[in-house]
Amino acid sequence: MPDAKIATLLALDEDRTPFGAMAPAIYQTSLFTFENYEDMAAAFAGTSDHFIYSRGRNPTVELFEHKVAEMEGTEAAKAFASGMGAISSAILSQVASGDRVVCVRNVYPDTYKLLTQFLPRFGVQTTFVDGTDTDAVIRALEGARVLYLENPTSLTFDLQDVRALTTAARQLGVVTVLDNSWATPVYQRPISLGVDLVVHSASKYFSGHSDVVAGVAAGSAAHVAKLSSLEYAVLGAKLSPFDAWLLVRGLRTLPLRLAQHHRNALRVAAFLEGQSKVARVRYPAAADHAQHDLFDQQFSGGSGLLSFEVREDLADAVPAFANALRVFHLGVSWGGYESLVYPAAIGYSSPGATNSVRDFVVPRTLVRLHVGLEDVDDLITDLSKGFAALEGGG
Ligand SMILES: *Cc1c(COP(=O)(O)O)cnc(C)c1O
Numbered sequence: 001m002p003d004a005k006i007a008t009l010l011a012l013d014e015d016r017t018p019f020g021a022m023a024p025a026i027y028q029t030s031l032f033t034f035e036n037y038e039d040m041a042a043a044f045a046g047t048s049d050h051f052i053y054s055r056g057r058n059p060t061v062e063l064f065e066h067k068v069a070e071m072e073g074t075e076a077a078k079a080f081a082s083g084m085g086a087i088s089s090a091i092l093s094q095v096a097s098g099d100r101v102v103c104v105r106n107v108y109p110d111t112y113k114l115l116t117q118f119l120p121r122f123g124v125q126t127t128f129v130d131g132t133d134t135d136a137v138i139r140a141l142e143g144a145r146v147l148y149l150e151n152p153t154s155l156t157f158d159l160q161d162v163r164a165l166t167t168a169a170r171q172l173g174v175v176t177v178l179d180n181s182w183a184t185p186v187y188q189r190p191i192s193l194g195v196d197l198v199v200h201s202a203s204k205y206f207s208g209h210s211d212v213v214a215g216v217a218a219g220s221a222a223h224v225a226k227l228s229s230l231e232y233a234v235l236g237a238k239l240s241p242f243d244a245w246l247l248v249r250g251l252r253t254l255p256l257r258l259a260q261h262h263r264n265a266l267r268v269a270a271f272l273e274g275q276s277k278v279a280r281v282r283y284p285a286a287a288d289h290a291q292h293d294l295f296d297q298q299f300s301g302g303s304g305l306l307s308f309e310v311r312e313d314l315a316d317a318v319p320a321f322a323n324a325l326r327v328f329h330l331g332v333s334w335g336g337y338e339s340l341v342y343p344a345a346i347g348y349s350s351p352g353a354t355n356s357v358r359d360f361v362v363p364r365t366l367v368r369l370h371v372g373l374e375d376v377d378d379l380i381t382d383l384s385k386g387f388a389a390l391e392g393g394g
Contacts, residue, residue: 089235207250312365327374
């Protein structure tokens with residue numbers, strides 16, 4: 001069900017569009033000028049909200065930030081050039097040398113890289129814990145500075161009991177950051193579950209059309225001001241006005257798109273459950289998923305991203321499955337109109353010292369699907385052709 005309240009607030013651009021324009025303006029400008037010395041001095045002193053320079057603030061970008069903050073039910077948001085820009089700034093804004101982060105296993109690969117390759121250079125260590133084991137996460141929190149959640153996790157779609165974890169984190173003075181890219185605020189409201197900072201890859205459902213790479217971090221005015229004044233400003237991962245404009249355009253259909261992704265994904269998950277060549281389906285919105293009760297407590301719907309594991313004896317035939325698909329395209333990312341397939345075995349071939357797929361032992365038999373907005377019967381026909389090509393032996 002689309003969230004009616006979110007759908008309504010996304011339509012309102014009220015005072016932010018001059019000349020009565022229905023669509024927002026794109027303020028494609030690097031700098032903003034001042035009438036006089038006093039006005040400029042006031043902007044620098046922070047006593048006026050006059051725009052100064054677009055690496056700091058820009059009206060089109062602020063429109064996107066305003067809408068995300070409203071959707072997440074919080075005070076403020078800061079937009080970034082990518083999801084990783086938002087994630088790295090959010091974490092960096094909370095840690096100093098000697099601090100420890102607690103992070104769930106099966107987190108997004110580049111978030112894993114940030115925590116295992118980048119932050120240790122500055123004396124920040126991370127403990128990885130199975131997020132489905134609430135007690136284990138809470139035990140790891142003692143003495144930590146940040147709890148990093150991704151609900152559900154990448155590739156495996158495991159859920160965390162967010163309310164239980166944030167309650168424990170608060171008592172220990174640990175700041176909680178949650179990646180909400182999969183559900184979006186339409187289906188999961190982390191702030192209402194006690195999370196301090198919500199981060200997003202806006203490249204996914206916020207954009208919705210596979211044409212933007214962007215990110216955003218949302219939270220209290222104090223948390224967002226902290227990361228805006230330092231990490232955002234000095235690392236420079238700003239969002240362009242044009243990308244912000246595309247995002248505002250994409251957001252308007254977010255509740256509608258998600259409702260259809262949810263319907264299509266439920267049909268695809270049920271189809272996969274009926275396949276003798278499938279060992280396991282990982283879609284927490286499906287009624288027979290092991291964590292479905294927790295899903296029902298925390299989410300009001302599911303998105304179009306899910307995975308399944310083929311039987312062990314068919315592992316070598318995953319390439320034949322992927323190559324037989326015509327409507328599903330081989331590709332990374334997700335959240336746009338089109339259906340996509342990504343076999344986890346491909347991730348094993350990435351070079352480098354850290355490889356999250358290998359380190360988290362993601363099954364080589366796992367295949368991720370983004371169930372798009374095409375006709376669902378055509379999607380199922382396409383997958384049937386894939387399963388026909390999925391033969392063991394050899
Ligand atoms: C894609 C993704 C990211 C990274 O976002 P970018 O916009 O590609 O930088 C982070 N978290 C999750 C869950 C993602 O799927």
